[in-house]
Every structure is written in C-alpha cells, then in structure tokens.
Amino acid sequence: SYVLTQPPSVSVAPGQTARITCGGFNIGSKSVHWYQQRPGQAPVLVVYDDSDRPSGIPERFSGSNSGDTATLTISRVEPGDEADYYCQVWDGFSDHVRVFGTGTQVTVL
C-alpha cells in the first residue's frame, strides 16, 4: 500500500515560516491535497492539486510537489494556524484508496 510520511511535529514562532513535508514514492506524479484540523473540529481544505488555494484560505498557505516530497508552507505564521495538518493523495496502483499522511502537529511558540 502507498505510504505518506509526515514529521510528527513542527514548531514555529509567530511571524516565521512553517514547512510541512509529505513524503511518498514518486508523489510528484500525483495530485496532493492538504487539510488543516484544529482540535475537536472537522478538517478544512487549505491547498488542493499541489498548490491551489480554496476561496477564503489566506495567501500565506502555499504548496509545492516534486519528486518524492510535497510541501505545505505557511508564511507569517499566526497563533490561529496551530493545528494538525494532513496531506492526501489517491493511490491508484495498489489499494485504490485515498491515502492520508500521518499528520503533522504545528505548534506556534
């Protein structure tokens, strides 16, 4: 089955930049989507198709995808960005399922 690996946690000071990686074999050939999940709440889509933003999501959220790594970048981090972040792709080769990453907890210092 296809595996997506994320760092368990990322800590960042307010105003700085947080980078969250999502590693998977040849992930650059797939469309990657990112979700933010605050404690006790449902996920919210923040980036889709590698680098596009839904309406209402600040420009501070951006994404990239190449090779074996996709990255979600949060610029000028704010306290409200503190949450878990999950990457997601479609595994069309083995299990034919949508796969989520292991999740990264972003802590704003």
Add this chain to the structure above:
Amino acid sequence: QVHLVQSGTEVKKPGSSVKVSCKASGGTFSKNFVSWVRQAPGQRLEWMGRILPISGTAKYSQKFQDRVILTADDFASTVYMEVSSLRSEDTAVYYCARDDDIAIDTYMDVWGKGTTVIVSS
C-alpha cells in the same frame, strides 16, 4: 454555500450495527460524490468510500467493503453510512465530506462536523 449536517453520537455494543446520516443543508449534493472518512482517537484520517447520490453508485476502500454500506436518498439530499459487526476498533469520529469533482483523485472541499461512534460492551 452547502453545509453537511450529520446525525448525533451513537453508543453501540460489539457485534451490532450503526447507521449515520449526512444531509446537505442550504443546497443539494447536485452531481457530487460524498465521501466518508473516519478518525479513531489520536489517529490519522482514513477514507472509507464514496457514493454518488444521484445514482447510488458507490466505491469502497477494500478495508471496509465487507462491513460498510453507503446509501443515498437524493430527493432528501441525504446519504447514509452503515457499519455492521462493530468492534471496539471502530470507535471513531465519522465524517462525511463532499468531493469537488467526479474524478477519484479529487479533494474533499466541504465537511460535516463529524459523528462520534463509541463501541463498548
């Protein structure tokens, strides 16, 4: 803007079944698929499958295809997810979410608030 309204918390005995509903409010599902995603306590999100309400066509993750049934009442703008033979490992929050597109590699852009299912003897 459509919102997805899910049914309330369920407490079930092992071996029983549970049926969770998800209703579109402020709009309809139109021609969008609706996916179900679950999250066990402290765990990652897990995609279970999806259904196209207008036709009833469903696709399941292999892990769940033997115990999960997705159905829909398109006129009522409501989809249902039923899980049978419940075990303690099924204790989780279950989310419905709207797929943006019919493509299977699409994203989920509108989510319900989740339904907590607790399986305990």
